[in-house]
Amino acid sequence: MRHMLASCVIGCVGLLAPSTPLAAQAGPPTKVALTGARIITVSGADIESGTVLIEHGIITAVGPDIDIPFDATEIDVSGKVLFPGMIDPHSARGLDVPNENLPVAPFLDVYDALDPSRLFFEDALRDGITTVHVIQANNLVIGGLSRAVRPIGLTVDEMTIQPRIGLKLATTPRSGYDRMRQMASLREAFDELAHYEERLAERKYEESLKDKPVDVGPAEARERGKALVKDEDYDDRHLNLMRLRRGDLAAWIYAGRATDVGRAIALAEEQGFLEKSVLVLGPESFKAVAEIKKSGVPVVLDENLFFRDRDPITRELIEVFVPRVMHENGIAFALQTHPSGSMAERYLNYQAALCVRNGIPRQTALESITLTPARMLGLGERLGSIEVGKAGNIVAFSGDPLDFNSWVEYVYIDGILAYDRSKDHRLQKLLELGRANESKPASPEEPPAEAAPTDQPAPESGGDAPAESGERRPDRPQREGGRP
Amino acid sequence: MKHAIVAFVFALCALMLSPAPAAAQGGSFILRVGRVYTAAPTGAAVFEPGVVIVRDGRIASVGGSGHALPPDLAIIDMPDATVIPGLVAATSNLAGPHPGEESISGAYHAADEFDLFADYRPILAGGVTTVHLSPGDHRLLTGQGAVVRLGGRADARILQPTADLTINLGESSFNPPRIVDLLIPPSPDGMIKPSRPQRSASRLGQFIALKEAIESGLKSDERDDLDVHLASLGRAWQEHRPIRIQTHRAADLEGAIEYLTTTQRPGYLVGGWEAAPVVDMIAAANIPLVYTIDADFRRPGSDRGADPSTLDPNLADLARLGDLRLALAASSRASLEDFRLTAALAQRAGMDEQRVLAAITRIPAELLGVADRVGSLEEGKDADLVILSGRPLETSSHVNRVYIRGRLAYQRPAADATIVRAGTVWLGPDQSLRDGSILVESGRITAVGSRVPHPPGARVIDAGESAFVTPGFIDALGHLGFDGDRSQLPAEISIASTLGPSGVVEHRVARSGVTTVFTAPYSAAGTGSQIAAIKTAGPDRASRIVSPTAGVVFDLSGVDHASIEGRLRPRLEAGKRYLDSWTKYYKDLEEWEKKRAAGEATTPAAPAPRPSESQQEQAAVDPITGTWSGRVSGGPMPQAQEGKVVLQLNGTAIEGRVVEPPVPVGHRIVATLTGKTFSGRIEVDQAGFPSPTLEGTLVEDDRMTGTISVMGFAANFEARRTDKSAVEFRPTVRRATAGKDGRPVAPKIDESLEPIRAILEGKAPALIDVRTPAQIKAVLDLAEQWKIAVILLNATEASHHAARLSDKGVGVIAAPSVLRDTRTGPYHQADDLSRRGVPIAFQSDGEDAARTLPTVALFAVNQGLSPDAALAALTIDAATMYKLHERIGAIAPGRDADLLIFSGHPMDAESTLLRVIVGGREVPP
DSSP states (O other), X not given: OHHHHHHHHHHHHHHHSOOOXXXXXXXXXXXXXXXXXXXXXXXXXXXXXXEEEEETTEEEEEESSOOOOTTSEEEEOTTOEEEEOEEEEEEOTTBSSSOOSOSBOTTOBGGGTBOTTOHHHHHHHHTTEEEEEEOOOSSOSEEEEOEEEOSOOSSHHHXXXXXXXXXXXXSSOOTTOOHHHHHHHHHHHHHHHHHHHHHHHHHHHHHHTTTSOOOSOHHHHHHHHGGGOOGGGSOHHHHHHHHHXXXXXXEEEEEOSHHHHHHHHHHHHXXXXXXXXXXEEOGGGGGGHHHHHHHTOOEEOOSOOEEEEEXXXXXXXXXXEHHHHHHHXXXXXXXXXXXXXXXXXXOHHXXXXXXXXXXXXXXXXXXXXXXXXXXXXXXXXXXXXXXXXXXXXXXXXXXXXXXXXXXXXXXXXXXXXXXXXXXXHHHHHHHHHHHHHHHSOOBTTBOGGGGOTTTSSTTHHHHHHHHHHHSOOOOOOOOTTOOO | OHHHHHHHHHHHHHHHHSOOHHHHHTTOEEEEEEEEEOOOSSSOSEESSEEEEEETTEEEEEEOTTOOOOTTSOEEEEEEEEEEEOEEESOOSSSOOOOOOOSBOSOOBGGXXXXXXXXXXXXXXXXXXXXXXXXXSSSSEEEEEEEEESSSOGGGOEEEEEEEEEEEOSGGGSSOOOBOOOOSSOOTTSOOOOOBOOSOSSHHHHHHHHHHHHHHHHTGGGSSSOOHHHHHXXXXXXXXXXXXXXXXXHHHHHHHHHHHHHHTOOEEEEEOTTOGGGHHHHHHHTOOEEEEEOOOOXXXXXXXOSOTTSOOOOGGGGGGGTTSOEEEEEOTTSOGGGHHHHHHGGGGGTOOHHHHHHHTTHHHHHHTTOTTTSSSOOTTSBOOEEEESSOTTOTTOOEEEEEETTEEEEEOOOOSEEEEEEEEEEEETTEEEEEEEEXXXXXXXXXXXXXXXXXXXXXXXXXXXXXXXXXXXXXXEEOTTOTTOOOOBOXXXXXXXXXXXXXXXXXXXXXXXXXXXXXXXXXXXXXXEEEEEEESOOSXXXXXXXXXXXXXXXXXXXXXXXXXXXXXXXXXXXXXXHHHHHHHHHHHHHHHHHHHHHTOOOOOOOOOOOOOOOOOOOOSOOSSOEEEEEEEESTTXXXXXXXXXXXXXXXXXXXXXXXXXXXXXXXXXXXEEETTEEEEEEEEOSTTOOOOEEEEEEEETTEEEEEEEETTEEEEEEEEEEEOSXXXXXXXXXXXXXXTTSOBOOOOOOTTTHHHHHHHTTSSOEEEEEOSHHHHHHHHHHHHHHTOOEEEEEOTTGGGGHHHHHHHTOEEEEOSSSEEEETTEEEEHHHHHHHTTOOEEOOOOSSGGGGGXXXXXXXXXXXXXXXXXXXXXXXXXXXXXXXXXXXXXXXXXTSBOOEEEESSOTTSTTOOEEEEEETTEEOOO
């Protein structure tokens, strides 16, 4: 906590410095041509056999017949399927803790808590994710600034794609709160901001008079002083909230239950940032689909794509596939991964495949892990598809990305080969271990887990596990009879 | 067949006439019910029967039976239901207490805690539709309450987002936690302040604390730092939010009254367990009180202990609050699902039904500021309606439906149970139950008494004080279902197998009160004809059959008395042999099973010679053998039926099977060929199934036409031979004296002797139409000799043997006409026999003529028969004669629920038949 606050200032300075594009500073080739592969562009039609040319980290040509410059490194990826690098739209797993104790803390920045050495990033790369939106988890009232990062780099600055994307808010109560206190805290923060701005304007007007006596009443002074207030006059507690209200920052609002959705939209509308809002939903939130549709806000769906409940009278099981509800109502949705690393849901392409299996058109499902989250992050011009002008973030699958037999073979980030399965020693060890276990049943003297420490993603448990335990799950449906 | 189609059309019409549920979903409809409780402050309190007209989710009007009904709306008819306004719970545990530390805050809104999408049907099932949400009772001023609705669209659920400022006086809010103000972000300029204490710790302090906080809140604009808790309190105070003061202690109630009077704020008190001592003060200040009833039904309560200062609510105190403006609520521990029952307890303190109902609907709605929308059934208010099975405060009443803004928000799953209540329930001659109830479950009577169980969801038919319930009437001999067919039917034909759902004719009979008809052919065959006991209403065959073989009728009226024995004995003897073969079989089987159980080796019987049904290959092509495809049409067939049969000619004998459509039972075609024509029948190995007869002609090579007839119906068939190759039949019936493992083999079922067997076993009576005393004597002698039950049909001269009949309990089905002219004047057979102790029954000797049976009985009473004897003749006596008294003819547990509800004694001329229930189902008018 203190470390985070102390480095806040340094962090802010760091933010101002333009982040150096990886491609420019690295030694690897500046021009890369990936040839002979099937290309799923997402933004346009698939190309059965074509070439992607990446120059200085940016895609400069895509198509079946491309003139490859003489100085470009030609890499034959025939037989592979090229897919845009996938985007994890909402993850706190790059952070050392997902949430602070402080319920209202808009002055924080994930910059201070991002740990480039976390195995999560390595896993992300292995799974074909090239952009992670690192944002605080849901257990808060108002959180700090988020940023989009690549899963590669030795420092946060090196990783950063886009700093200061948005603030995290929640209308679903944080732990120890109920909805009354959660909403009171949210209202308090914005009322307090308005109060602060009035006092600030009044003070600025009085200061502008120099030594002259104040000639107007406080209300008039506040009105006149408004124009005199500059961004740097704001203190840390209010600066980011002001930016949010002004539209400089996006609001990522967690509404874990249907009843929280309307309150999130009302708050965003009242404070004027509805246009720049994204709703992060829980499994039950789809019931408020009418409100979501009316607001036009895009949503990030819960990693559990099915909503299951029992009818209180008949005890019949109710099952709803949430993406379908969103799709049928024309709501833009992005998928996120399951925070516990052992589930199939940790793979974005699995989540998309699940959508296709349950009746979502393939194109919509593919967009929900690429273009849609890119647009939500305000990076729709830079990421999310294989087209000219976008970053050279490309995943080469061994087969169709929605086929679960396909492996991620290569990952290119800004045209640099960031992952090569043939050189993924951890994965190979893991697979060897699996094979060894298959052929030789585990004996009690030699539990297979003992061989694991260096090879399995298990070490993550030391880093990410507390983060997971701090992750708040949407509260259970209340008993109808109320609390005992 | 014909009437089955008519019945279908009729059922379809009935479906179209009944209100479609979809129409009720639209938020506009007419509700026609038994009772409407308006809970309105003016005008009629109860309409009985009543009408509620709902248009676009609002109440358009409420009225009594003469109310004009708009023609454009669907009518929902529930003649037994009671409608009340949705209940308003002025307390609830759906929100709060909030976890904030502040002792006084206006920032906590209970409305925020409400789940707009939750499914509150379990609470709606208790009748509560509107609920107050409290921010809590743990702080001095906890925040702002809200009023919400528990169903309907999410955006319309909150009725009043900021309904009140909730103040709690007394111990519950004393000593709030200290508040820590953190300096965030921390800086060297700021000091870490010690935690700050909060008021209040005593009764004295609470009002000072409130006063200070409100003043501070009103001036929060002038302060540099914003305290949202006080600022929002200030705003709410300026907006004159009503003050809700929750407290029980007399001292705090006094303080509350003082506070409301001095601040001149609108408000009300909640709690009031110690209100009785200060009732005059409350009344003088004209402040309403929400009295919370302490009742928890679902588990035993908590101990109170010996501390004299412990609050000890006593419901009797409520009687001392008589003149206050009183609303009732449940204490916070109780479940909202039981709110109606909780309020009903107030009747123990002497509050009447109307006052209690107002105290849980209109008055709380007024206090909560939502009386313009809910709380009573008045024009313009939201159609939040609760439909109950009985009176609103009755313990055994249940909520069956709830409408919110005219839309169905809850419907209890229908239970297959009906309760009939009436002033008199007729149990038998000189035996009736005053204020009785009958519980009907799954078509049977399961309980009879002055108080029967009320399963939730049961339909309650409260017929009223003067109503008179009797068992359904029985026509002891009629011809219902024969549709004018006067052909003789032999004994083997079971009438019951030709039944379908009840149709127009049956409906006419049922609506007259005759629920069971013993139906037999118009003219009985010499060997006797079967009688079936059938219901006059029912959706299918299974529900309509009481007994497929209720008896056998013999017409011996024209037989000389000396020949009677000669006519009956051969049948009885054949029947006896048949019965003996079965008795032996059962005995053998029992022994065999005993042996097998004992593990004894059972000797396999020598293989019996099987009747070989396979045919030798016939080299020559004959005119019959092969596969025939054809169609049956005309007659009773609603449409032509295609089919395929295979036939085999052996000499002049034809044998065959039906191949298409597949026949699920064993059968064979047996016919004889004579020249170009053949005749025969289809034998079916199925009890009670008649064997259709065939007559046909070979019109040309490989083509035949003819007729197939069954039970007086005839249809044409024509067929072509499609294949001439012979087909070998696998024998369908193998008869042997013993099976492989020595198991005895059952005798062959003889359909014509089955009814005789039933008579000999004493399961069914023989009905014998005889007239003269000599004939009657011959029949009685025979019955005694064979030890069989007989019923005398017509028996115009039975009075000669009345003593013997009465002694032996032999019943007489009286001749159709009540009076018969004799030399000595009109003779009243039913009256005469009844007085002399002979059981009698009435017969219609017609089809839907059965509908006039109650009128005939009325005339019999008019001519001297005792009314109870007439009722017994129509019910229990007829059933007992046929040995079906365990199923029909009485109101007792286990009997079929065939009930008639009359406005008075059925044998009073002015009594009308109000309702008919057959097999637990009401027969619609």
